[in-house]
Amino acid sequence: MLLLLLVSCRSAAQQQEEAAFYLQNKGSDTMVNLALAWAERYQQENPQVRISVTGGGSGTGIAALMNGTVDLANASRQMKEEELAQAQQAGYSPMEFVVARDAIAVIVHPQNPVDHLTLEQISLIYRGKINNWSEVGGEDRPIVRLSRETNSGTHVYFLETVLRLGNKDDKTIFSADTLLMPSSEGIIAEVSDNPNAIGYDGLGYVTADVKTIAVSADPNGPFVLPSVETVNNGQYPIARDLYMYTLQNPPTGLVKAYLDWLLSPSGQAIVTELGFVPVLTNP
């Protein structure tokens, strides 16, 4: 028994020694599951590499990058100019990579005649100002609002981009009678059954049982359905880029190898698996 323990200890120690390459990856909570999935798969394919992934928020990741404590920072927003200046003062030249895209689809019951809405209409619906489908060109039915729970990154992004229309000073919150569903499946199940319902979810989670709404930021259109193409060419309004920042411009060694793999078809396949939108290398 003791011998066995010793042997297992030694082999673990050997593995540690073999893992000659370490990568520290930190930042955005929205991206933490994606970053973990990437790291796991990459370590399987390259056993000599160890990647540690932590969340904490985009700002935390960028701050760590400026201190030089991480090799790669995840961020769901672009680096601010003062952050860039601070990093350059510290002797680094961060380089930006768009590694995935995040899009939110607005969904309704397949038999709901409404097929397009403006961002403002969606905002008014979720604020509790529009309460009947007839006000947005539908049948005379009450609107049942569905949302993800407040701990979901999708919830926060929807709040900032749609409900508050990107206005940072706006302190509007969801109407109190918004149903908060604990899972994506819960939203899809209710929307696919209930003709009164409106919901939203990450584009990758939307199934064929529900109808996706075409959205426009401009009241006059054009109204755009979310898809890999419309998200990548920037036409769909409820979408954002997800970034990784490196310490050096251009990156070298392991960081470069890892980023190349992330942007390869096998890296981007994981993006699709987790409900995000892959980056098209040749748009």
Place this chain on the structure above:
Amino acid sequence: MTRQTKQTAPQQDRLVTLLIRLSGYSSILLVTLIFIFLMKEGLPALADVGIGELFTDRWYPIEGYFGILPLISGSLIVTLGAMLVSVPLGVGTAIYLSEVAPSSTREVVKPLVEVLAGLPSVVLGFLGIIAAAPLLRRLLDLPTGLTAFAGALLLGLIAIPTIVSIAEDALNTVPAAYRQAALAVGATPWQTIWGVTLPAARSGVLTAVMLGMGRALGETMAVMMVTGNAPTLPHGLDALFMPVRTMTATIASEMGEVATGSAHYQVLFLIGIVLFLFSLVVNVLASSVSFRQRKRAERLLS
């Protein structure tokens, strides 16, 4: 040889007594420790967030709205609704099993009720979201089926086995002489059940209802899946047919992501304290009811 066994017997007794006493103390100790922990983590919320802010009607913790009134009312509505379902069905089943059913039927029905008790609540919740909520929406013409009523139905199902088994035990302990006497003076079987057996077993039946209520109050998973989790304050009697958010569902869905020691974290523990106090009240009521009734029954018998 015999002398030796005589000497060891008291020692064994002492050992067993000690072990039993320790296990008795351990449960008291555990409850006390849990309570101290809840107090330590939750009470600072009263100072940090403020009592005035806590007793408002808006719950949106990520923007600093910490009104817990909708959560308390949500739990109460769902629990009371569950009692409306489970008390008639549970007590009725217990009366049927104990007083009416032939023993062959009892041997089939009793294990089935116990199977219901063993059903994981997440399975019931899944059935609720797939079957019960859509059905309720169509039957009652509601905007959505994800309402307090759907939660109450599922919680009723969850509380029924508790009520049935305890109430049936209570009915079984009513002496046969009571029933025989009632029947002998010409009472019908129903008059006997309603006028004699049930009142005689009242303390046990009330205990059963209270324990079923405690079970419903603390249930989380099924409720979280079917009640819609919208933190609204009820305005009228139709609140039962509106979405609600319970205290248990709030703790379960938000505890995972909250920063340790933050105001949100403290308020979630405070909700835990409120839940703890609610179930304490229910349990104290249950035991005081059964205690008082026993004394009266003894008085009657003497």
